[in-house]
Amino acid sequence: MITLAQYLNEHSANAAVSDLITTVTEVGKTISQLLQKGALADILGEAGNQNVQGEEQKKLDVLANDMLLKALAQNPHCAGVASEELDHATPANKDGSLLILFDPLDGSSNIDINMAVGTIFSILPYQRQGHSSEDQDFLQAGSQQLAAGYLLYGTSTMLALSVNDKVVMFSLDPDSGDYLLINDHVQIAADTSxxxxxxxxxxxxxxxxxxxxxxxxxxxxxxxxxxxxxxxxxxxxxxxxxxxxxxxxxxxxxxxxxxxxxxxxxxxxxxxxxxxxxxxxxxxxxxxxxxxxxxxxxxxxxxxxxxxxxxxxxxxxxxxxxxxxx
CATH class of the missing domain: 3.40.190.80 (D-Maltodextrin-Binding Protein; domain 2)
Known part of the structure; x- marks a missing residue:
């Protein structure tokens, strides 16, 4: 079966984008493991503070945010990171060519009841290389996205991703630790009930x-x-x-x-x-x-x-x- 690394090597025209996706998905493996442990990992319940949206943060909200922020800040291609949990964007490598935005744990109210949550991310080009990124640099229309996707932590951990003109899905194999391609051309029917x-x-x-x-x-x-x-x-x-x-x-x-x-x-x-x-x-x-x-x-x-x-x-x-x- 085709791994995420193999797919990105063949289908992504931008090596920097591929590397940033790899960083996010590697952190996703750790988040998935924490969710599997649940109360045993002491991740349930409130963190005791609110995010910029005025919402009560869950413990894993904070953990996931910190893990993603730390990993992405160390990626040489990442010029800046914006998180739903933080007031302002965080500058990273000023020589990087990419910006990334993420919701570290979408649906976090579901954590304590053992239902689906996920990580959503969006990658944008960075236009001011050589300068520290600011909030203003992220204000680009969604049509400018170079890639986007999400990790769903459910009965299995899955990745939905688009790095070109189509959407693909991967499933995280708990044995090998690889994301394996399970659908190479996701399509939505025009009609629904x-x-x-x-x-x-x-x-x-x-x-x-x-x-x-x-x-x-x-x-x-x-x-x-x-x-x-x-x-x-x-x-x-x-x-x-x-x-x-x-x-x-x-x-x-x-x-x-x-x-x-x-x-x-x-x-x-x-x-x-x-x-x-x-x-x-x-x-x-x-x-x-x-x-x-x-x-x-x-x-x-x-x-x-x-x-x-x-x-x-x-x-x-x-x-x-x-x-x-x-």
Whole structure:
């Protein structure tokens, strides 16, 4: 079987990008081992402090963040690192040619109940070699990403990755310690009858999203003429993995629950890398109307609404928003 190292050697046009991916995935092996030990490794529970997002950090949030930050800072190709857990980006090797952003442990509320969590990463070019990187250097549209992917720590540890025009998947072999290629061309069907949404926020949504959910709940008796199923992992990485495996829709739409937040998910750490994977697998990713990968970021912790997955369903939601003038 083809290992990750072999795949990158053959399919990645950028050796520096390959090396950065290798650094992330090696740390991922350690995170996977800690999760397998669970309470035995004393990783459960709160760390006792909040991140820049105002969220309570789990112990493994902090551990994973520190491990990734340390490993990436030592990579000669890495000019800077931005983490969802830190206020500002961390400069690394000023002669490096790449920037990397990551969510060290997406879905960390799932840790204590032994459910899926993951690490999401995005790699961007660095334009100011010879100078220390700053937050501003990371403010590039998602279309500029050189590579993106995630590690899913579930019943097995899996890697979804795009370094060219397609998406591939690897599984971590616990015997050899290698990531082995299991799908060399991930594709998402254009149609789906499966969706993921936090329905408890219904009262805060805009009218077109309420209309969409009303329609899919009505099923075969409504205007859609078919039944839909709801699936919700409470970790974006788990929901996106399901979509890449069997299609579907994931959305965390605009809501009015918090006046200072346009959406829950972070553009740079979650929406952009996941949108790249979804699009290259044949899907579609928007903020309900605008293509996510075209959004020009204004802050490294910027939040956006997200609607992504099977193309025809995402486009249907877009048309509803246009009809409502949203």
């Amino acid at each position: 499966e969706y993921a949404i936090n329905a408890s926020n219904y009262r805060y949504w805009r009218k077109p999203m309420q209309q969409y959910i009303d329609e899919v709940i009505a099923g075969e008796t409504g205007v859609r003429g078919r039944d839909f199923n709801t699936r919700w992992v409470a970790a974006m990485v788990g929901d996106i993995h399901r979509i890449l495996c069997r299609g579907g829709l994931f959305t965390y739409p605009f809501d009015t629950k918090y006046a200072n937040k346009a959406g829950k998910l972070r553009l740079m750490y979650e929406a952009n890398p996941m949108s790249l994977l979804i699009e290259r697998a044949g899907g579609m990713a928007t903020n309900a109307v605008t293509r996510i990968l075209d959004i020009e970021p204004t802050d490294i912790h910027q939040r956006v609404p997200v609607v992504l997955g099977s193309k025809n369903e995402v486009d249907y939601i877009k048309q509803l928003h246009i009809q409502h003038g949203e």
